[in-house]
Amino acid sequence: MPELAEVAYACSLWNRGLSRQIKAVHVSPTSRVFRDEDRKRFSAELAGKTLMKSETHGKQMLFTFSGDYWLGLHLGMTGSLHIKEKSHSPQKHDALLLFQAKQTLVFQDPRQFGRLRMHKGKHPPDWWTEQPVSMLSPKFTIEIVAHALNRHTKRPLKALLLDQRYFPGMGNWMADEVLWRANLHPNCRSAMIGPKEQKKLFSQILFVVHGAMKSVGTKGGDPPKKWLFHQRWKDGGTCPKSGVTLIREEIGGRTSCWSPDLQKLGE
DNA sequence: ATACCTGTTTCCCG
DNA sequence: CCGGGAAACAGGTA
DSSP states (O other): OHHHHHHHHHHGGGGGGGGGBEEEEOOOOSSSSTTSHHHHHHHHHTTTEEEEEEETTTTTTEEEEEEEEEEEEOOOOEEEEEEEEEEEEOTTTTEEEESSSSEEEEEEESOOOEEEEEEEESSSOHHHHHHOOOOTTOOOOHHHHHHHHHHHSSSHHHHHHOOTTTTTOOOOOOHHHHHHHTTTTTTTGGOOOOHHHHHHHHHHHHHHHHHIIIIIIHOSSOTTTTTTGGGGTSSOBBTTOOBBBBBEEOOOOOEEEEEETTTOOOO
């Protein structure tokens, strides 16, 4: 269930393994999550190291190990992290198992859209340090939103919000939640947006991102009750504000959900 | 059996 | 070279 806040929560699940040594490593011989990496590196280089630190940036995770080793992890669509007993035996979709003295850190991913990377060096890898400004950072300003809008005037807002170069960590449900709160139609183009809507879009991004972190990000589970989140998956879901039946349709390549009376497409 | 899916990458088009 | 959109990736679930 991987968007910004869910990724943060998933990452924290491995924190029980912090300051503990990796006794042994199991690597799936077939899972696609290793992509172009040499999967032998993961077992050869992580065995014997200690997990020192975990952090997230958008949907990306970085785990720091002793000896200047770094593990990058992306959950893709169906990836998840778990803690299992120390004698956990590899299951069908287990991509990476890190065995510790008292427990096993598990990364599983049935659809294998996730991704693992290894890095060795004194400093974090480029693919980590060169990420766009986090939406949780004070440096994430309305100028970033304005820049994205100005640069992609013909893209539906929904597709733009999902662009990780500007909004790292934004996923399908968060984008719908933001647009619903900003009263903007997902198929609206940025060319049609004035400064007032821009401001609204920016402030609702902050609201949703921080609200999601406070709920989902720290406790897991679902966002607050009145959020669109709880209505957007089912046919016949209703708008939490107005009560009308929500519309679901593919926009920007993804199923989108919006309230037809609150989010109008201006002519 | 069919359709659908909280994501990214690649390919193709204008 | 670009911006934008569709397809591909793969398997579980309803």
